[in-house]
Amino acid sequence: MGVLINPSILSADFANLERDLGVIANADYAHVDVMDNHFVPNLTIGLSVVERLVQVCPIPIDTHLMIENPDRWAPGFAEAGAASVTFHAEAAQAPVRLARELRRLGARAGLALKPATPVEPFLDLLSEIDMLLVMTVEPGFGGQSFIEGTLPKIRRARAAISEAGLDVWVQVDGGVSRTTIERIADAGANVFVAGSAVYGADNPAAEIESLRTLANATPHSH
Template sequence: MAVQISPSILSADFARLAEAAAAVPNADWLHVDVMDNHFVPNLTLGLPVVESLLRATSTPLDCHLMIEDPDRWAPAYAEAGAGSVTIHAEASKAPVRTLRQIRAAGARSGFALNPATPVEPYEDLLGEIDMLLLMTVEPGFGGQKFLDVVLPKIRRARALIDKHGGQVWLQVDGGVSDQTIERCAEAGADVFVAGNAVYGAEDPARAVDALRARAEKA
C-alpha cells in the first residue's frame, strides 16, 4: 500500500479552515475529527462545518466520528460528500449495517479502535471496512503523546489484514510525528493522521512531505 498522509484540522485554526486546507495541497486527505462531548470529553465540529469545508477544498475529507450515536449520523457525512467516514467500535451498536450504509452512500467505510480495544474480535468485520483506524492516543484531544503500547496491535492488525487479502488500509491517529511515524510504518500502518506535526510547523506542506518521506523510508 502507498503511504498516505491525512493532516488533522483539529490542530488548525478553526476560524481559518479553508486556509488550513489550502496550506496542504500535497495531502492525500484532510482528517476531520467530529467530537460530541459525550463519547469523548471534547466538542469540535459537525456536519454543517463539514459541508462548508467540502465546498472550500478538493482534497477528500476523512471524517472520524468520535460521537455517541454514529449509527444515526454516519450516513449523512457520506451523503454530504466525505470521502471516508469512520465510526468507533466502542460506540456503534449496529456496525455492519452502518458500515454498509456508509459504502452505499459512496464513501469509504472506516472502523476505529481505542488503544485498549483489541483488534482480534473484529476480524470478521474486515470484509465490511475499507480502513481500520487504530488510535495511538486516548481519543478526545490533539497534541497528546504517542502510546508505544499500541505498536504490537498495529503489527497484529497488519497480519490480520494481510491474511484476508490486504485490501484494507491501516490508519494510525494520535501523536504521529517525525519521531514516531517510522515506527508506525514499520509496524504496518500505511495511512497516517498528523495534527500538530503538520499545522504546528512553519510550512505545513513541507511537513507533509517530510512525514511521507520518513514513512516511505521505513
C-alpha cells in the same frame, strides 16, 4: 498500498479553516475530527461545518466521528460528500450494517478502535470495511504523546489483513511525528494522521513531504 498523509485540522485555526485546508493541499486527505462531548470529553464541529469544508477543500475529506450513536449520524457525513467516514467500534450498535450503508452512499467505511480496545473481535469483519483506525492516543484532544503499546495491535491488524488478502488501510491517529512515523509504518500502518506536527511546523507543506518520505522508507510500505 501506498502511504497516505492525512493532516488533522484539529490543530488548524478554526476561524480560517478554508485557508488552513489550502495549506495542506499536497496531503492525501484532510482529517476532520467530529466530537460530540459525550463519546469524548470535547466538542468540535458537526455536520453543517463538514458540508461546507467538503465544498472548499482541495483534497478529499476523511471524517473521524468520535460520537455516540454513529448508526444514526454517520450516514449524513457520507451524504455530505466526505470521502471516508470512520466511526468507533465502541459506539456502534450494528457496525457491519453501518459500514455497508456508508459504502452504499459512496464513502469509504472506517472502523476506529480506542487504544485499550482489542482488535481481535473485529478481525472476522475486516472484509466489511475499507480502513481500520487504530487510535494511538486517547481520543478527544490533539497534541498528546504517542502510546507505544499500540504498536503490537497495529502489527496484528496488518498481519490479519494480509493473511486474508484484503485491501484494508490501517490508519493511525495520535502522536504521529517525524520521531514516531517510521516505527508506526514499520508496524504496518499506511495512513497517518498528523495534527500538531503539521500545523505546528513553520512550513506545513514541507512537513507533509518529510513525513511521507520517512513513512515510505520502511519495508512494510511497499
